[in-house]
Amino acid sequence: MSLRAGWRRAGLVAMAGLVIAGSVACGGGDGGDSAAPIKIGASIPLTGQFSQEGKAAKEGYEVWAAMVNEKGGLLGRQVELVIKDDASNQNTVVADYNALISKDKVDLLIGTYSSLLNLPASAVAEKNQMLYIEPAGGAPEIFERGMKYLFFSQQATADKQGEAFAKWISTLPEADRPKTAAYPTIDDPFVTPNVEGIRKVLEGAGIQTVLAETYQSDLNNFDTIVSKVRSANPDLVVHGAFFDDGVGFVRSMLKADFKPRWLYQTTAPSLGDEYAKAIGPENTEGIIFAISHAPQAQTPGNAEFVKKYGEMFGGLPAEDAADAYGAAQVLQAAVEKVGNIDDQAAMADWLRANTVPTILGDLSWDDAGRPQGEFLTGQWQDGKVEYILPKEFATTDHIVMGWEPGKV
Amino acid sequence: MLDFLQYLVLGLLVGGIYALAASGLTLVFGVMRIINIAHGAFLILGAFLAFTVWSKLGIDPMLAIILIAPVSFALGWVIYKVALAPVRTAPMASTVLLTFGLALVLEATMGVIWGNNATSTEPGYGSESLRIGSFYMPKAQVFGGAVAVAVLLLLGVILTRTWLGRAIRAAAANPTGAELVGIKVASVSAVVFGLGVAAACTGGAIVGVLYTFVPGTHYTWIARLLAIVVLGGLGSLNGAIVGAVLFGLAETFTSAYVSSAWATAFPYLIVFAVLLLRPQGLMGARLREDASAL
Helix, strand or coil, X not given: CCHHHHHHHHHHHHHHHHHHHHHHHCCCCCCCCCCCCEEEEEEECCCCCCHHHHHHHHHHHHHHHHHHHHCCXXXXXXXXXXXXXXXXXXXXXXXXXXXXXXXXCCCEECCCCCXXXXXXXXXXXXXXXXXXXXXXXXXXXXXXXXXXXXXXXXXXXXXXXXXXXXXXXXXXXXXXXXXXXXXXXXXXXXXXXXHHHHHHHHHHCCCEEEEEEEECCCCCCCXXXXXXXXXXXXXXXXXXXXXXXXXXXXXXXXXXXXXXXEEEECCHHHHHHHHHHHHCHHHCCCCEEEECCCCCCCCCCHHHHHHHHHHHHCCCCCHHHHHHHHHHHHHHHHHHHHCCCCCHHHHHHHHHHCCEEECCEEECECCXXXXXXXXXXXXXXXXXEEEEECXXXXXXXXXXXXXXXXXX | CHHHHHHHHHHHHHHHHHHHHHHHHXXXXXXXXXXXXXXXXXXXXXXXXXXXXXXXXXXXXCCCHHHHHHHHHHXXXXXXXXXXXXHCCCCHHHHHHHHHHHHHHHHHHHHHHHCCCCXXXXXXXXXXXXXXXXXXXXXXXXXXXXXXXXHHHHHHHHHHHCHHHHHHHHHHHCHHHHHHCCCCHHHHHXXXXXXXXXXXXXXXXXXXXXXXXXXXXXXXXHHHHHHXXXXXXXXXXXXXXXXXXXXXXXXXHXXXXXXXXXXXXXXXXXXXXXXXXXXXXXXXXXXXXXXXXX
């Protein structure tokens, strides 16, 4: 063999070595490229009925991704969010999660907003054996399907969310304690059990139900139902609502000059300034609601989250933004503890056996993915939200004893 | 009895606003035989325009109609010339598809301009009512109802007392005959589409004071408005008014005396029942082609 031929052969061997080394570095196995970003997919309602809440959830995920990437990423890799808009539609959300898995080839999934959408979306994740942390979706029925990869990352399921308020108001002194209550409620898998949970406690305490009505999500004229509730003359109105109907209902109450002693609403009052602006800040005084997150809470990482949110989007984060951030924290903990993104069954097993510190507090779950904690109760006071229950997380000792529209 | 009166007034007020919202839809169908699926999107566009005029210029949304009506008329005229004129004589399925596409484009455009947050126009009287004892009439509904009646009357005068109106009615009754007597049906159609969009946007300006809205709200509205014009008789303005009032009353009384859970569904059952007995709707005329289809 000539010297030239020898060099040529050596060159070919070296090139082959480089190609092999390159292909190993680029991965090609299930674990993906160790230098490429980890893709995390979600379909969120950015338009349609839940657009207000969906936009906040997207912001929460984006804050988490920015903070994780600034600190070097997840398992040393940057994270990249792949977010689709499901238009608040159950069929679209299923198509979107299937596309995220099969077309976008995301490494991890994360949940959408609302029980209505998480019900079908979680089934897609389960079928594909992918971990599914949902930031909203506390309807009890979600956890009755024997799923192994599903976890709800708020403190409690829907039926428990108003429990603290119900117990508190039913033990007030005679003069403040309502004797009658009305329960107008949107027909929704999250809201209905939420209101039923409150009603059960109140009826058990002898507070008489004078009206319980469900309406469909496409109702936008609340004058008649408010007129009907007004005729029943309850001391307490427990309104099961999302944002649009929550605002519409209060505006109709004001038009009808119907001011029951107490007003409790689900979801809508937790949307901060948007809610105050929509019903008039002067009409918020004393409205009570359940909430999962307080911007001023001393939970791990909360101050950093609130600061970063302010930098990225301005103002204080809405509850749904915080819930989304919390869900991403749970996903991050599972990934880091297991040490890879391939064994998602191991991540689910780890979550079932451990407690995760989040900005919503310490979260732990039962075998079905139900959280085992307790919700906060908030109240609008003097144009801003204060947390009144449980006492250990309360931001004030003062409680406004009833709804006082027009007072601020 | 007082409760019944209260519900009756609330139902009539909402029916009046539905009538204005539906008038453009039935007018466009009457002349052009186009079912404008984008009508609900134009309604929401009107709500956003009124919101912007109110929030940026401080002009009352009911007064903003004076600005919104000519602008939206021009928009409708241009859209007709660009998108609809080429398919004016195409089968109805083509125009349904085209206007559905137009609705999606409008929805996306509104989302880009105004965002997808729930919006509501809240003039000072938005949460006030006129009261007699415990009986009340929300001011926004009363003003909105009055504006709706005024605009509908104006539309009625245009249709019955002007040469343009005669041309529109002639084009609706017999397009070929209208062409023979010198009416340019294509030009009339452009004007009618402009009027339809202006009526939708005017209705939207009022709707935006009464209810919160996002760009996607148009789906709910087009379903309701189609039911109203079918109930009244496609193409009949008087039919749309009667259908709208009946629809408003049906929603209100269902919520009051049956269940709120049925408030949005029950009126459609009434539409279904009416169509079984009278397929052309309450005030629709039966055409020769309808008879031959039987």
